Amino acid sequence: MSTTVLSVQNLKVHYPVRKGFLNFSERKFLKAVDGVTIELAKGETLGLVGESGCGKSSLGRAIIRLNKPTAGHVQINGVDFLALKGEKLRRARTDIQMIFQDPYGSLDPRMTVHEILSEPLQAHLKLSRKEMDLRIRQALARVSLRDRALKKYPHEFSGGQRQRIAIARALVLEPKILIADEPVSSLDVSVQAEILNLLKEIKDDLGLSMIFIAHNLSVVKYISDRIAVMYLGKIVEIGDRQSLYQSPQHPYTQALVSAVPIPDPKLERTRQRIAVTGELPSPMNPPKGCAFNTRCPLAVDRCREQAPALETFSDGRWVSCFEVEKKKAAN
Amino acid sequence: MAPILDVRNLKAHFHTRRGVVRAVDGIGFSLEKGETLGIVGESGSGKSVTQLSILGLLPTPPLKIESGEALFGGMDLLKASPSQLRSVRGNKISMIFQEPMTSLNPYLKVGTQLVEPLVQHRNLTKKEAWAKAVVSLEKVGIADAKSAMNSYPHEFSGGMRQRVMIAMALTTDPELLIADEPTTALDVTVQAQILDLLKSLQKETGMAIILITHDLGVVAGMADRVLVMYAGKAFEYGTTEDIFYRSQHPYTSALLRSTPRLDTEVGSLPPIGGSPPDLMRLTGGCPFYERCSVRLDDCKEIFPEVKTFANTHRSYCHLKELPQ
Structure with a gap:
């Protein structure tokens, strides 16, 4: 049995929103993440896919405490990460680092690469100048940038290259877990593969675990071992990458998989699409019952009343759907 | 059948204080009634500027149409007066853009x-x-x-x-709809809805569509013909099958190989090294030279002449034949 490095239990992120101007009485909550439980094994890459507004980024940020979780637990190597404070928190933060989507926005334009890479070290660790330089050079070499980049x-x-710098910044602290939030979606297609390969290679070489958040299922499938599909703040299905594509169970996963365009004209023209109507409902005002019931082709009355739980379906597969449960029971 | 729109050797350059940007540099394509042309390229490849300059939607200066013609119903759009263009735009030729909110x-x-x-x-x-x-x-x-x-x-x-x-x-x-990344800002399930809608409307009205996108998957499902652009140049032009199954250009085939696909299992994607060139610093050679894995000596100085394969398929590369 592989060891679990990160365990997230029933995590919730609810943002308070005030409706209307000067209306203090009514407090509403946007339930960005609404009870997510996932585990990440050592050396594993867990892909997190979903459409915009499904809460995948909020989840990633809440795990690393960039957003304050409303409820739930995050354990890193068995330690309750959300309860940590002060020096202990600072130390623990070196274990888990994040890479953001936009390498134009996430790097301070007024800092040299050397300053960018030394900042996390100064903030978290007390190292001598020599040790710091060594770490910076190592991180830079990892992402295949030359030393002369440091002055730029x-x-x-x-x-x-900027995304390489952002990756190096995450690596200087020698973390055990990386959370990559859409790390290639702002890059040109011809450059994406390079960054994906780099992330794969780094993860394997250093034995890291990674949560890879993206909306592009093809990209997620390429890099992940397992994939979790999110919809409106909840995980609707988890499974290993290949079986999730080959036999998606949840109706939303089925629709998602069939909607992803494949660059092969003959295949693309003969594929059967599982069409869903409409769009993601507002997370401010989620539908009663199963979150997907407004768009689901299989929805029955029960789905509009009760929310299904994430149940184990087969080997390592978890699905949250009454209809799938029923089908399984019938078999 | 006569094409609805026939664009030949279009060159549109921006003259800026820092120098000349050859945003569109010798582009040609044509399309017929009811046909969809996909224009594929990365950001900065000139795919949008091509369309905007044909419709006269870019300020001149800084843009200057250096050469070419764009024949639409017997009229050369590049030489048309502003009022002639106004009578065509939003009428016989309509355009939809990436960001519907803006x-x-x-x-x-x-x-x-x-x-x-x-x-x-x-x-x-x-x-x-x-x-x-x-x-x-x-x-x-x-x-x-x-x-x-x-x-x-x-x-x-x-x-x-x-x-x-x-x-x-x-x-x-309209006889022609130009759709510039119409689904890029949308989620995939919604993208599928919009693309299906465009297809069924096209069937109904017989309009031609120019679909500009960076997504090879979208092109594969929608286009009859494809134009691949890179740094303002046309690299390859052919039927969708020509481009996806018989590509003769190293950039197209490298792009196809480096794109992750949902349906196949690959151990590792072969990336294209480097990044697209600065349009301000282009030399006379092939702009893909620096990144090309099968480049020849000639490629550095001379942009290749067109090579025709079959009747429908054109490629701009010095290689006699692309090793498969």
């Missing part, structure tokens, strides 16, 4:  | 915006135009079209806004 500023690099 | 006027009701092209180009009365606009909203699958006419753009979701944009583009029954 972010604008002197291309998008792909 | 291309709709947030201050005006959807109805007011939908009626405008009809009053402008069709000389309809407001009332007639209103009725026609309601019909076109229904056509794009907006259930309560009458109340939608009285709503503002912000009241719609992204997919619905794009439907409104499509309805607006189609009210005048």
